[in-house]
Amino acid sequence: QVQLKETGPGLVQPTQTLSITCTVSGFSLTSYYMQWVRQTPGKGLEWMGFIRSGGSTEYNSEFKSRLSISRDTSKNQVFLKMNSLKTEDTGVYYCARDRYNSFDYWGQGVMVTVSS
Amino acid sequence: DIQMTQSPASLSASLGETVTIECRASEDIYNGLAWYQQKPGKSPQLLIYNANSLHTGVPSRFSGSGSGTQYSLKINSLQSEDVASYFCQQYYNYWTFGGGTKLELK
Secondary structure, X not given: OOEEEEEOOOEEOOOOOEEEEEEEEOOOOOOOEEEEEEEEOOOEEEEEEEEOOOOOEEXXXXXXXXXXXXXXXXXXXXXXXXXXXXXXXXXXXXXXXXXXXXXXXXOOOEEEEEOO | OOOXXXXXXXXXXXXXXXXXXXXXXXXXXXXXXXXEEEOOOOOOEXXXXXXXXXXXXXXOOEEEXXXXXXXXXXXXOOOHHHOEEXXXXXXXXXXXXXXXXXXXXX
16 A cells, blocks of 8 residues: 655754655655645645656745755655755645645655754 | 635534535636645645545545636535545645635534
């Protein structure tokens, strides 16, 4: 069955870099786009960016300068890296599978707190 | 960027009642709209895609309709397990979510 699971640090200091891994099973990353979405108290659900089945990426302009998405297909993993973190980046970060532009499977999410 | 305005922000309804949640886009999104349900502490779950297509396994009491800039999610015969927050999402031009509707039991 399809499963997605995010892993990452619970606490990150301001100005530091956030790294989250999404490990998937039950499908191939070379067949689906993968999305990153976050949910913050201030802005609710926000689309962050995605990686295509072919490996190219696109980002929300709100994050473009500090966000990077990559993957390792041999390990069935997708990675999110975001630098220059601020307290407003506190929230839950999700990876999701893209099925013709709607998101049909989501990970459980990882809570990230940005604080010194 | 396309903005999504969802209403109401919160809603209280009785078991068995029919509930409707609205979503308005800032421009025509040509049925590029999905609805998600999110229960507390859980991730969002896809209910409806392409404005009116029911996702696999979703009960038939959920339905979506609309066109252009105006869309709605209807829940017939409200069940206790439907207590959740609901979000619309446009995917005509990248992706944007509505602010959500929190549905509670009266």
